[in-house]
Amino acid sequence: MSEKKGEFAHALLAWYERNKRDLPWRRRQHDPYAVWVSEIMLQQTTVAAVIPFYDRWMARFPTVEVLAHAPLDDVLKHWAGLGYYARARNLHRGAQEVMAKYGGRVPSDPAQLLALPGIGRYTAGAILSIAFNQEAPILDANVIRVLSRVYAVTGDPKTSAATQAELWRLAEEAIPGGRAGDFNQAMMELGALVCTAAAPRCSSCPVESLCAAKALGEPTAYPQFQGVKTWLDVEDVSIVIRDGQRRVLLAQRPPEASLWGGLWELPRATRQEGETLPQCAARAACEAVGLAVGPVTPFGSIKHVVANRRITLHGFTADAPPDAAPVAVGCARFVWEPPDSLKHYALATPQVRLLEKLAQEAVQGRLDFG
Structure with missing residues (x-):
């Protein structure tokens, strides 16, 4: 050689x-x-x-x-x-x-x-x-x-x-x-x-x-790669929870989480078999911060690929109950922020894109948000 x-x-x-x-x-x-x-x-x-x-x-x-x-x-x-x-x-x-x-x-x-x-x-x-x-x-x-x-x-x-x-x-x-x-x-x-x-x-x-x-x-x-990538199709739901001051709740994922650990997000859950998207949205709020929200409203979805996961992320909005007292149940911590302050937080790309979708819907008059 x-x-x-x-x-x-x-x-x-x-x-x-x-x-x-x-x-x-x-x-x-x-x-x-x-x-x-x-x-x-x-x-x-x-x-x-x-x-x-x-x-x-x-x-x-x-x-x-x-x-x-x-x-x-x-x-x-x-x-x-x-x-x-x-x-x-x-x-x-x-x-x-x-x-x-x-x-x-x-x-x-x-x-x-x-x-x-x-x-x-x-x-x-x-x-x-x-x-x-x-x-x-x-x-x-x-x-x-x-x-x-x-x-x-x-x-x-x-x-x-x-x-x-x-x-x-x-x-x-x-x-x-x-x-x-x-x-x-x-x-x-x-x-x-x-x-x-x-x-x-x-x-x-x-x-x-x-x-x-x-x-x-x-x-x-060459190289003689043999395997074919196996895709996992996932449906996630994030919920925009708004309080009486029109602030939005952001939850921080536990730092040790395998996916997006330490990042902030709208409360999110993966859809389970037999579960409707609105049910999943309500569960996301409950699992993240212990809130039982009222009626949920869809505003759109985005698609994103992470490693071998093809994720469809659906967005819903809901108002927090007047007497809401959220607790960090499934998240590291949470904050209430005005919509225009969310950009200051470390958000994963699909969350950024979903918020952009939300803003577009509001600007076009299809959603009361802001």
């Missing part, structure tokens, strides 16, 4: 120098905190989507210390819209640990990095190689695709431990001495821009002549 390794690294690095994108985190690539933030944001999220969130995040939390001392609500507010909110909570906890254990300096020791919340082998490898130029391998979706094709690696990287081990070995052995950070970024860049999943641009690839999958005439056959 050594001869191919040398050719591969040389061609890839030369291509990278000519074609690398000017991304905001690359302007701070020797800052391990900036690399950490960008790599966490880029997990399961496109570069185009991440850039504005990264810029806002770094403006608000420019250092580990600032992030560590920030309230979790503020952290989640700046993450709202990126999804997979455990990433934000882990970043926050990780920053607090770095302050407590390492005086605010992100550690360059692999074991110490891997012990931080939310940092696995890939993220640790990115930080170690890009920020500290250590010869640590990385293996994200782009790198898996590049290596699987260049070396015609067999087996499903998602399910086969042997395939994963082989890819990690190749990723480590391919790193040229002294340029680990550039090389790892070059592999990611090649996968993102040229060696794409559905339509690889082989004629523009700097390592086309070295690619085993290309030589076999079937580059898109």
Whole structure:
């Protein structure tokens, strides 16, 4: 492999120098905190989507210390819209640990990095190689695709431990001495821009002549993913509860909740078998804050995809009883806020879209709200 390794690294690095994108985190690539933030944001999220969130995040939390001392609500507010909110909570906890254990300096020791919340082998490898130029391998979706094709690696990287081990070995052995950070970024860049999943641009690839999958005439056959995504269709209902002062009730999900933990929402429930949507809306109010609301009125629905869930979120409105005394039953806490203040809270994307739907209905005169 050594001869191919040398050719591969040389061609890839030369291509990278000519074609690398000017991304905001690359302007701070020797800052391990900036690399950490960008790599966490880029997990399961496109570069185009991440850039504005990264810029806002770094403006608000420019250092580990600032992030560590920030309230979790503020952290989640700046993450709202990126999804997979455990990433934000882990970043926050990780920053607090770095302050407590390492005086605010992100550690360059692999074991110490891997012990931080939310940092696995890939993220640790990115930080170690890009920020500290250590010869640590990385293996994200782009790198898996590049290596699987260049070396015609067999087996499903998602399910086969042997395939994963082989890819990690190749990723480590391919790193040229002294340029680990550039090389790892070059592999990611090649996968993102040229060696794409559905339509690889082989004629523009700097390592086309070295690619085993290309030589076999079937580059898109690699990686050899076997499984087909199984979708779970879900119907959720959120209820807009309004009090006598025309304020709206927002409930905060428990921080430990697996989905949207720590975020704020209109009380929400998943429709059960045999349950009508109005019944589900009333149950959402009862389960969240112990309120028995009066008649509920539908105002629309939106569709949203989270991981393997295809969610239809239905919206209803209801007035709180005059003697309402809500209690945080199924939520961490709740607040009453005027409608125009809801935007100041960390809301998951489907909640934001449902509130936009509500506002549209009110503006068009189909609903008395405001």
